[in-house]
Amino acid sequence: MPELPETETIARDLQARVRGASVRDVTVLRDDVLRGANAGELAEHVTGCTIAAVWRRAKLIVLDLEAPRASGSNHCGHAITRAGHIVVQPRFTGSLLVDDGTLPEGLADYLTVTFTLHDGRALHYRDVRRLGTVSWMNPARFAEYQRTLGPEPLDDEFTATTLRAALGDSSRVIKAALMDQHRLAGVGNIYATEALWAAQIDPSRETRSLVEPEWVALHDALRRILTASITARGTSFRDYRDASGERGDFVRQLQAYGREAQPCARCGKRLIATHAVDGRNTVFCAYCQR
Ligand SMILES: [Zn+2]
Incomplete structure (x- = not known):
């Protein structure tokens, strides 16, 4: 399941490859991945829009779309061009693929939604198990959704104090707290496991039992490991591409x-x-993680 580094890698690639492209049309092959709009509504919202930016929030890939012409104006008479956002949650087997005719063979199946771009390329959302989602959100809905997510661990202002404030009062085990997207964004089983090993903290500890040097060690481990993984373009198990x-x-x-x-x-x-x-597979060292 793609976590922060994998999602960041996808978003950066897409930003480099499709930013500025406009959507010529939308083909929905499997509408059970859609949220916030049915196939017809999605096409209505995005056809003709420009992909203004692609970025990551938590484990989500966000496409900012701008309308082709002023769709309204504010009280100063300035054009409002922000149309909305496509928010992709790849979950277990989802991937966003740019198809310029060189897509590796074997990835052309399991396509669910295809955005055909004005230059003839396609942006596919492929999902073998279809547990991931493609959501349409207008700006207000997106802002509301963002407020339910925890802080980003790689933000400049994210300190050990921020980490402790986000998780610290919980009686849950620390590994589950780290993976709770409402408390901390982007961390799942891979990076919770790795950060706890690096910080020498037993994953089954009650979160509120951690002491200050442990919060510092965990914060350092999280940031170092997530950054190193982005540099390596993420971790592939099974389906991540x-x-x-x-x-x-x-x-x-x-x-x-x-x-x-x-x-x-x-x-x-x-x-x-x-x-x-926590019901998930957890690997740890019982001797040096305390
Ligand atoms: Zn050990």
Whole structure:
């Protein structure tokens, strides 16, 4: 499931490749991924719009769309051109792919929504299991939705104090708190597992039991690991692909996630896998994570 680094990689690629393009038409092959608009409404909203920007929020890819001409004006008479946002949540098997005729073979199936661009290229939302979503949100709805999400761990102003304030009072286990998108944006099973290993914190600890040096260590680990993974273009397990259909390389730098029964790189004991922490697969070192 794409987390912050994978989603950031997709968004940056799309920003470089489709920003400024306009949408010629929309084809919906599987409408069960749509939210906020049916196929006809989506086409009505986005046809003719320009993709003004593509960026990431939490584990979502956001396309800012501008209307082709002034769709209204404010009290000063200035044109209002912001049409709305397409918000893509890839979840388990979703990917956004730019098709300029060079898309790798084998990725042309499982397409659900295709935006044909004015230059003939296509932007596909592909999803094997169709648990991901493509949402249409007008600016007010999008602003409201954003307010339900926690702070971004890579923002300049995100400090250890911010992290503690976002999570600290919870009696839940720290791993589950880290993965709660309402408290902290962008972190899922891979990066919660990795950050807790790096900070030497037992994933099953009650969040409120963490002390100041642990919050500092966890904050440092989160930012360092997320940044390193973006540099490596994310972690690929199974279905994650970037906007060109390529896999991410951070898998080689993982210290805990996916390494159950292998030796801990810090102390040499065997890493343990359990579902007892939060119902998800959690890998940790019972000797040096306390
Ligand atoms: Zn260890």
